[in-house]
Each structure stands twice: as structure tokens, then as C-alpha cells.
Amino acid sequence: xxxxxxxxxxxxxxxxxxxxxxxxxxxxxxxxxxxxxxxxxxxxxxxxxxxxxxxxxxxxxxxxxxxxxxxxxxxxxxxxxxxxxxxxxxxxxxxxxxxxxxxxxxxxxxxxxxxxxxxxxxxxxxxxxxxxxxxxxxxxxxxxxxxxxxxxxxxxxxxxxxxxxxxxxxxxxxxxxxxxxxxxxxxxxxxxxxxxxxxxxxxxxxxxxxxxxxxxxxxxxxxxxxxxxxxxxxxxxxxxxxxxxxxxxxxxxxxxxxxxxxxxxxxxxxxxxxxxxxxxxxxxxxxxxxxxxxxxxxxxxxxxxxxxxxxxxxxxxxxxxxxxxxxxxxxxxxxxxxxxxxxxxxxxxxxxxxx
Amino acid sequence: xxxxxxxxxxxxxxxxxxxxxxxxxxxxxxxxxxxxxxxxxxxxxxxxxxxxxxxxxxxxxxxxxxxxxxxxxxxxxxxxxxxxxxxxxxxxxxxxxxxxxxxxxxxxxxxxxx
Numbered sequence: 001x002x003x004x005x006x007x008x009x010x011x012x013x014x015x016x017x018x019x020x021x022x023x024x025x026x027x028x029x030x031x032x033x034x035x036x037x038x039x040x041x042x043x044x045x046x047x048x049x050x051x052x053x054x055x056x057x058x059x060x061x062x063x064x065x066x067x068x069x070x071x072x073x074x075x076x077x078x079x080x081x082x083x084x085x086x087x088x089x090x091x092x093x094x095x096x097x098x099x100x101x102x103x104x105x106x107x108x109x110x111x112x113x114x115x116x117x118x119x120x121x122x123x124x125x126x127x128x129x130x131x132x133x134x135x136x137x138x139x140x141x142x143x144x145x146x147x148x149x150x151x152x153x154x155x156x157x158x159x160x161x162x163x164x165x166x167x168x169x170x171x172x173x174x175x176x177x178x179x180x181x182x183x184x185x186x187x188x189x190x191x192x193x194x195x196x197x198x199x200x201x202x203x204x205x206x207x208x209x210x211x212x213x214x215x216x217x218x219x220x221x222x223x224x225x226x227x228x229x230x231x232x233x234x235x236x237x238x239x240x241x242x243x244x245x246x247x248x249x250x251x252x253x254x255x256x257x258x259x260x261x262x263x264x265x266x267x268x269x270x271x272x273x274x275x276x277x278x279x280x281x282x283x284x285x286x287x288x289x290x291x292x293x294x295x296x297x298x299x300x301x302x303x304x305x306x307x308x309x310x311x312x313x314x315x316x317x318x319x320x321x322x323x324x325x326x327x328x329x330x331x332x333x334x335x336x337x338x339x340x341x342x343x344x345x346x347x348x349x350x351x352x353x354x355x
Numbered sequence: 356x357x358x359x360x361x362x363x364x365x366x367x368x369x370x371x372x373x374x375x376x377x378x379x380x381x382x383x384x385x386x387x388x389x390x391x392x393x394x395x396x397x398x399x400x401x402x403x404x405x406x407x408x409x410x411x412x413x414x415x416x417x418x419x420x421x422x423x424x425x426x427x428x429x430x431x432x433x434x435x436x437x438x439x440x441x442x443x444x445x446x447x448x449x450x451x452x453x454x455x456x457x458x459x460x461x462x463x464x465x466x467x468x469x
Contacts, residue, residue, distance in 0.1 A: 042402070043425060044426070045385065059382075071403070074406055
């Protein structure tokens with residue numbers, strides 16, 4: 001997300017250069033934190049060049065491909081191996097969720113778990129990486145100009161197709177790879193605990209705290225500001241486009257447009273409440289389901305704590321984005337009313353100030 | 356002969372020398388190298404060099420908000436870096452002198468003949 005916001009701040013050739021280096025790094029499967037670190041530095045140089053109106057070639061040279069190769073040249077196999085514990089940590093969560101929730105592959109008695117879907121998913125990930133590295137990347141570099149958008153779309157669609165094909169193939173298979181569910185869950189849980197402890201220790205040793213300092217630094221820095229400003233800019237541009245369309249069809253006038261927006265906001269509030277109610281209903285149904293399958297107080301509490309936490313974060317993720325957008329839109333409507341302007345005039349003026 | 360191969364050997368030392376002059380950042384280093392006459396810096400060669408120097412603890416970096424807004428990495432030389440730079444200068448001078456003796460021998464002869 002941060003990288004996306006950085007991209008939005010760049011224009012023209014600077015943005016295209018940034019995107020190309022980003023797509024190249026993603027296709028080479030450079031670790032996410034390292035990619036972000038490198039691209040943040042590149043962004044700073046490109047952004048400075050953009051402000052100072054310096055040629056983009058001053059930063060990336062005449063060949064984007066050569067730049068990309070040099071830019072990531074020191075990312076070795078050893079670096080890739082260092083990412084393995086973090087990758088396993090994510091997979092351990094997947095395994096744990098699959099075992100704790102009857103998502104797929106659980107035997108009727110619940111004592112064994114079919115791990116074939118997990119192995120297939122890992123396999124698809126590996127094949128996708130190889131395809132990106134040995135097919136897409138050379139083709140992308142061979143084309144006259146690196147079109148990052150096209151190639152990231154091709155890669156994304158390929159991944160979806162591969163996953164869909166795997167699901168269909170796996171559904172047609174009658175073979176299962178059953179392993180005892182409890183040891184699998186304990187193994188995954190133990191790995192998560194050990195990983196968490198080691199990561200906390202290393203963070204404490206390096207930064208004096210177990211919190212993710214780098215994440216906090218990003219929060220404290222410019223990104224939040226960019227994010228809010230960017231969101232506001234996007235809202236204003238959407239409104240401007242919408243107003244042009246509506247007014248050309250005679251559906252809106254400068255005075256009536258604000259009323260339409262207020263009506264939309266009311267509909268959005270209803271949608272937000274519906275999301276809250278839906279999530280609450282989901283949680284209640286999970287509780288009822290588990291109570292019917294009662295296997296002791298401890299089991300019930302652990303299950304509900306796990307599901308509650310999972311659903312809370314999911315709700316916060318879904319609802320947070322809605323609420324933030326809604327707050328920005330409502331604030332703009334309020335400001336427009338206070339200024340006593342028509343909405344189209346307010347939008348034009350605000351866009352000019354922001355740019 | 357590939358220019359990049361020639362450049363690789365000296366770039367690390369030059370970047371270290373620029374950082375040794377005072378706290379600086381990527382874009383400024385590119386400017387300093389360009390000003391000195393290095394032409395192919397805008398080829399992505401600088402960033403791996405900075406990472407290598409950082410990994411080898413020859414430089415250290417701090418992240419702070421730049422005057423333009425985004426987070427910027429500011430680099431300074433460590434004590435090991437300062438020692439390494441002094442050593443690099445000494446070795447470079449020796450190698451450059453030896454190489455010049457061979458590479459420009461004919462020019463010297465021409466000069467003496469004329």
C-alpha cells in the first residue's frame with residue numbers, strides 16, 4: 001500500500017520508471033520488506049528529481065532493464081533463504097487456520113487433516129515464481145519499453161488461472177494425504193510461537209522494543225499525510241467526473257449536486273451498518289454452531305477467542321476502509337456548506353489548491 | 356572493455372569518500388559523482404553499493420523525513436568505514452601509479468622523443 005501511494009505521488013516518466021523497477025522486483029520475488037526499503041530510497045531520488053525538474057535518466061540511466069539488473073544484483077540466493085522462516089511463518093498460520101476451522105480436508109471424526117490442498121498451494125506458488133522468473137521477466141525485458149502495468153496484469157491473471165486450475169484438478173482427485181490433525185496443529189502453533197519469540201528478541205536487540213519500529217516509522221512519517229490527501233484528491237476527482245456526467249444528462253445542477261452527495265452518504269451509512277450486522281450475525285452463527293458441537297469449556301473458549309480475533313481483524317480491515325472514506329467525504333460536504341459555495345465550485349477550487 | 360567493470364572497483368571507495376565528507380543521501384551522492392565526471396551512475400549501480408557498505412558496517416544510515424516530505428535515508432561513515440577509506444586511498448594510489456606506468460609508457464616515450 002505504501003508503495004502504491006509513493007507511485008501516486010510520481011508523474012509521467014518518473015512514475016513509469018518506479019513502476020517498472022517495482023514490477024521487476026516483484027517478478028524476481030524479492031522479499032517484500034527489502035523491496036519496500038529499496039523502492040523507498042529510489043522513490044526519494046525520483047521524487048526529488050521530479051520536484052527539481054531533472055531528467056529521469058539522471059536516476060535510472062538510459063536502459064530501465066540495465067538499471068533493474070544492477071539495482072537488484074546483490075539480492076542473492078542466501079538473501080532468499082533468509083526469507084524462508086518468515087514464509088514458513090505465514091504457511092504455519094494457513095495450516096493452523098485450516099486445522100482449527102473445518103475449511104476443507106477434515107475427516108468426519110476431525111482427527112485427521114488432508115494436507116494435499118496445502119501442498120498444492122505451495123506447489124502453485126513455486127511454479128508461479130518460476131514462470132515469472134524464466135518466462136515473464138525475460139519477455140518483459142526483451143520488449144522495447146517495459147510496460148509495468150501490462151506485465152503485472154499478465155502475472156496476476158496467470159496466478160488466478162493457475163489457482164483455479166489447481167482447485168478444479170484437486171477437486172477431481174480422489175487421493176487424500178491424511179495426517180493426524182492434533183500434531184499438525186501443535187507443530188504449526190509451536191512454530192508460530194518460536195518464530196514470534198525469536199523475532200521479538202531480535203527486534204529488542206536491534207531497536208530496544210519488540211514492536212515493529214519500521215512500521216511505526218512509516219506511520220509517523222509522510223505516508224499518512226499522503227494517504228489522506230490522496231484519498232481526498234481521489235474523492236474530489238470522482239465527484240467532478242460524476243457531476244460532469246450528471247449535468248450533461250440534466251440530472252444535476254450546481255445547487256442540487258450537494259443534495260445528491262448527502263443522499264449517497266446516507267446510503268453508505270446504511271451499508272456500513274449492514275456490514276457490522278452481517279459480521280455480528282456470522283460470529284453468532286459460529287458461536288451457536290460450536291455450542292451445538294460442545295466438547296468442553298476450554299475447547300469452546302479457545303475456539304471463540306481465536307475466531308473472535310480473526311473476525312475482529314477482518315471486520316476492522318473491511319469496515320476501516322469504508323469508514324475512512326466516509327469520514328473524508330462527510331468532511332468535504334461539511335466544508336462546502338460552511339463555505340457557502342456550490343459543490344462544483346468547491347471541488348474546482350479545492351483541486352486547484354491541492355495540486 | 357566494459358565500463359561498468361572498471362567502475363565497480365573504484366565506485367565503492369568514491370561513494371565512501373563522498374559520505375565521509377558529511378551526512379548525505381542517495382540523490383546527493385548521484386549528484387556528487389556526476390559532478391566528478393562519473394557518467395554511468397544512473398544505471399542502478401549506486402544502490403547496491405550503498406547496501407554493501409551498510410552490510411559491511413562501513414556506513415550507517417538513519418531514516419528521517421526529508422524537507423520534501425518522504426522518508427529519506429541519510430548516510431554517515433562509521434569508524435571502520437573511515438579506516439577502510441584510508442586503506443582504499445593508499446591502495447588505489449599504488450595501483451593507479453603502477454597501472455599508469457604500463458598504460459602510458461608509450462606516451463612517455465613519445466614525449467621524450469619529441
